[in-house]
Amino acid sequence: DELLFMVVHQASELWFKAILHELEELVARMEGKNALGALYTVGRLNALTRIVTAQLSALDTLPPQHFAQFRGFLGSSSGSQSAQFRAIEAASGLREPHFLNAISEHGEPPEIVRKWIARPTLQNLLDGMISDAGTTYEELYSGPGPGALVLLAEGLLEYEQSFSLWRFLHVQLVERIIGPGTGGTGGTLGAKYLQRTISTRFFPRLWEVRAKFFGAAKK
Template sequence: MRPTHSPLRTDEQERNRPEPTYGGYLAVDGLLRLQRPRSVPEHPDELHFIVTHQAMELWFKVVIHELGRVRAELGRAEWTRAVARLGRINAILAAQTAQLGTLGHLDPQAFLEFRGFLGTASGFQSVQFRVIEVLSGLRDSGYLNVLRAAHGGSLPAEIVEALATPGLAEIAGGAADWRAVYSRPDAQGALFLLGEALLDYDRLWAGWRHEHLVLVERIIGYDTRGTGGASARYLQGRLSSRFFPFLWEVRHRLATEHGA
């Protein structure tokens, strides 16, 4: 019986394989066809709105991929590699926050002119964003109940899959006695740098949440509900979220021990 799979390429086939072009390798033609404004007549600012959110979803995909690698490196006690990987993720988050800020140049009246065409579509429904939060360690029952309500009473499969593995906070929390690490940073240099990189990750997400809040307030005000039903008031309540409270707590403990 003949195998149904394709045979492996021979060396000659590889040599004769056409070199990829920039557009072909990146599938640019298909990518540029994915922006489909719904406003009629088409509003000139809707393209910016769509591209910004699509680009964010692409970066979310990269962050999810890199978080998987960081979690694996921490599991193998590869502290230096994990620090370098977190540096890459943190650079992405900084760029994403700046990208989010570009929507602040969309004036309120312009947004309202095409807002109705969005229906109930909302960033609140971004599954990848929620996967990142779950992979990072946000897993309390109240948060998960909000996600269930937003998705018709059950969690999307991607979130369920993320919940089946330890979160970054759980892995990092068990990686060291963080009080000891911060008491003598030179004695455990790699772990100290890891703690600082994790703290930067938390800080950058706090900055992202704040930028998002200010953006919403700037465009639709504080109490107006967005297309997904949430308002800036809800976003305000999430500003204090932290993935690694144990790293923030160690600062308090050290300060208290020094009589501060």
Template sequence: MKRDHSPVLPGDGATDYARYMRTDTLLDLQRRPEEMIHRDELLFQVVHQSTELWLKLAAAELTEAVARVHAGEPAAAEPLLARAALGVRLVTDQLEMFRYLSPADFEAMQPALGKGSGAESPGWRQVQAASRQLGRAFTDHLAAHGIALATLRATDPTNPVHLLAEAMVEWDERVSLWRARHYQVALRIGGHAATGAEATMLAKLVGHRFFPELWQARVKSVQG
């Protein structure tokens, strides 16, 4: 008996896969060949558009983690942070595609980018906001339960609050590595060496922390 593959979901597309994933819309979001001034615009857009999708997911996981912490459920928040961190690791890994974009090709396609900058990324702004909310929620949770940050490292490593703190540090590190790697790639395909000002900027990217108090507590626990 022949199986009926006709779609049952509403929307555009010849199959339910196309309708659910909205592939017609998704694959139409890149500039068409006749619109491009350089063929590597497709590479550039695919990397950055997929980055926005991963950041959207990461921000959603962080937002849910904040809600779980507010609800007094740190154990439920910890795996959400792990998922967000994995998303940023994948964002970092895909920057390897830019190894195949030469400075000359990037310069040729730059007019198509206008005045666009990665600093304008809506996904990054959402991630920043959600990370700050998480930091405040975690601090409030510690205060509400009478937990001193200085003693957190000495608690049972299987304690949900300890595990959440470790996940927050992992998230912080993943974001820092992504930002530093992104900046190095920008220097590479921009075709110029890091000046003193650029080196200072890179140092700030590497040194940025959403949760500096957690890092300080780790250092103090080792020194103590």
């Protein structure tokens, strides 16, 4: 059981590293207004996010009484406390107070997290690409066909949904093993933090534009 937990944890860190690499590439291509290149990169990003989500199911086989026997020896081995995981959240666009409080929970945030916080969010970069194209979100989705920008926007929305699914399944896993209300491994906020971030939007304007279409239909 302990070996399984450590393998999943270490494998997750490797996938987080790959996801951060693709986020770097995605940001560079979006800053360069390369919609087709960004579309290719977000496709790979989504594939990696699905992988890191799928492997959580292996820990569903971990009995709580067995986990309790070695939990105290894990130190800071917490998925949600991982510096790379926090960097992914920052790179994706989290700037909410609960996120900023969480990354400072045990002192100054890691350098990799501070670096991403100082950079534009993916939402900001998408805003810039749409503005430079001389259009708006409503016009983009009202066009004659799904061009590169629309496909990129939908790919980014898929990424947000995949990441939210990872959070949700992680919450379910944590509560299944250690119960609701128990602090996370490594002295973290555990499932409580993940629950608060499930509803956080990386791309609020991509959700808002959908509501506008239905609002217009009622008039």
